[in-house]
Amino acid sequence: MTNNREQKKRRTFAAIADAAATCFDNNGYDATSIETIARTAGVSAGTVYNYFGTKNAILAAIVTGQVDEIMGEAGESLDLAAENPVDALMPLLGIYLDRMTGYGPELLKELFRAGFDPTQTDLLADFVFADERVLVQLSDSLREMKLHGLLSPDVDIGGAALLIYSIVAVGLMMFISVPGTTPRQVRAVCSAQLELAFDGLGSSSDPLKG
Structure with a gap:
């Protein structure tokens, strides 16, 4: 179970980072909000804050x-x-x-x-x-x-x-x-x-x- 949780965390981490990279390139860094990154990654804004904070x-x-x-x-x-x-x-x-x-x-x-x-x-x-x-x-x-x-x-x-x-x-x-x-x-x-x-x-x- 621990391994499954860790794998899920790594996948979520990577999904958020990849989504952010896409958003930053398409919209610009300043114009991209945490909420936009969350929608693109398919997670909640709270999840993004939990994983990264900023x-x-x-x-x-x-x-x-x-x-x-x-x-x-x-x-x-x-x-x-x-x-x-x-x-x-x-x-x-x-x-x-x-x-x-x-x-x-x-x-x-x-x-x-x-x-x-x-x-x-x-x-x-x-x-x-x-x-x-x-x-x-x-x-x-x-x-x-x-x-x-x-x-x-x-x-x-x-x-x-x-x-x-x-x-x-x-x-x-x-x-x-x-x-x-x-x-x-x-x-x-x-x-x-x-x-x-x-x-x-x-x-x-x-x-x-x-």
Whole structure:
């Protein structure tokens, strides 16, 4: 019985988070009420409050759940048999981009806004933790690439991970700020920027070298 109750709780939690993501993207964060989320999820408003309490808590759960899924899906995606670092890394970054653009521009816009808003103290810890997990995965991937000869031995892993993270962020910003931008275009832009970045990482004047 306990297992059944726990499974039901997890399903309800996920249903509310998914419904909220849809509502935020369709209607905007500010225009979406707890009652609207409840109707979309097929539960009562009281249930939403019991599980989350606030819209910010739901937003944090969306971010955490998304990162959990990305970490699981992207774990084995690095192509170490590739002939160059861009081809090695793009399967991993493609998962990041596909997951994030899959939510739609309005929800992504709210995630960016909340992530850079210092007044959203109840969200910042969750957002920082999510960023750190992605950076750790990028750093681990770059170390693997270095071991397989896909990166110069003197590339600074931490600096390179931050650079690549920034490239992904810029691609997502383009998705939410330029009307009509498709996920495929975001991938193409990120791939081109990666190629430039890795060209720089291979040069003797690169500041990311240790």
